């Protein structure tokens with residue numbers, strides 16, 4: 412469904428992405444792992460054009476784009492097929508829970524208000540937030556805000572949802588509720604590309620894992636192989652550190 | 659205080675108040691409205707970094723900051739006719755007050771725009787909205803809320819600034835007072851009185867302002 416080849420991105424003289432390629436099929440849940448500063452966020456932002464890559468090609472549903480010279484029109488066309496969940500939620504602060512979900516439908520996609528609200532409520536029910544329709548983001552916990560953000564992503568029926576460390580900003584006791592929503596989505600066959608530090612999620616929910624370091628993909632495998640039979644030394648070390656850090 | 663003076667003060671109080679309601683308030687409100695339009699335009703141009711317009715904005719702010727309102731009023735009302743542009747007194751006052759206060763309000767608006775978290779724009783992009791849709795529906799409303807206290811301060815200061823329009827023959831409260839004083843020569847009492855009316859106006863507005871701030875924060879959080 413999505414194929415990305417040789418993405419590069421520099422900030423000044425620093426190469427944050429140095430030729431990254433990845434492939435996502437419909438129904439895949441791909442976890443992107445890697446130490447801090449390895450370029451995971453930058454990769455996701457380039458894939459959704461919040462950041463314009465220096466070079467790279469993307470094939471989305473069989474259509475190819477040059478990631479550096481892509482037109483604004485194509486960007487907004489692609490964005491209509493995708494959704495993004497941010498580490499710090501980024502709910503619209505001046506909108507209620509319901510409005511947060513309907514806003515994009517009504518304003519960007521011209522869905523009639525009633526249909527949009529119906530869709531939004533269905534999405535909010537899925538994440539267990541339909542009882543807080545009229546709350547403002549500032550009245551919600553981090554976990555609740557992130558669930559609303561996921562509902563906002565879902566409501567537009569995206570072909571893929573990008574997640575950038577959706578649980579990293581949360582208090583430990585709130586992580587579970589967000590992960591369980593994501594697990595449900597995975598079960599329903601939603602295609603997801605997830606930057607995460609949650610090893611359990613990567614191991615048990617995702618079917619593919621990409622391990623990044625220094626702006627490059629070190630290893631890319633299905634998740635069983637990745638954890639049980641990693642090829643690269645660097646990957647083994649990483650998995651070891653993670654496990655020793657936890658046990 | 660003798661009875662005659664008291665009666666004068668009572669009679670003039672109504673005359674001044676009526677001038678206030680008929681002229682000062684509309685002048686302030688109209689000027690404020692235009693100033694707000696100018697401020698939003700200027701702030702958005704700066705925030706959105708529309709490069710071709712930036713030199714004009716800088717020039718405008720430079721002129722307004724560096725010259726007194728009184729001189730601006732004189733130039734527009736007494737000066738412009740000599741090059742063939744004749745504006746009546748009231749529109750001249752509205753023009754100058756709006757252009758003047760607009761420059762200062764633009765700064766508050768710009769600061770408020772910049773205080774809106776960057777993620778709001780990105781979240782808007784990701785749900786498919788365009789820059790101007792996000793600006794209008796997400797960023798500007800949040801900025802207005804942030805700027806509310808300083809914008810209402812500007813309105814209060816506008817009420818006081820309208821007194822300068824007396825110098826270009828607009829019969830607002832101060833000029834009304836001058837006219838009355840021209841007949842009765844009670845400078846101290848009358849100017850104290852008009853000061854009191856300004857004080858009442860501004861006090862009421864300050865109340866409204868804190869009511870408005872409470873109302874806005876009722877949506878929760880500090881935004």
Ligand SMILES: Nc1ncnc2c1ncn2[C@@H]1O[C@H](COP(=O)(O)OP(=O)(O)OP(=O)(O)O)[C@@H](O)[C@H]1O
Nearest residue numbers: 422425427445446447448449450451452453454576
């Ligand atoms: N806008 C920017 N300007 C300059 N440098 C940047 C910018 N964004 C990212 N970087 C740099 O690029 C590198 C990769 O950053 P990125 O945020 O993609 O890492 P990450 O893998 O997401 O890390 P983390 O796990 O901490 O979120 C970092 O060294 C970072 O400092």
Ligand SMILES: [Mg+2]
Nearest residue numbers: 451452453576
């Ligand atoms: Mg990151």
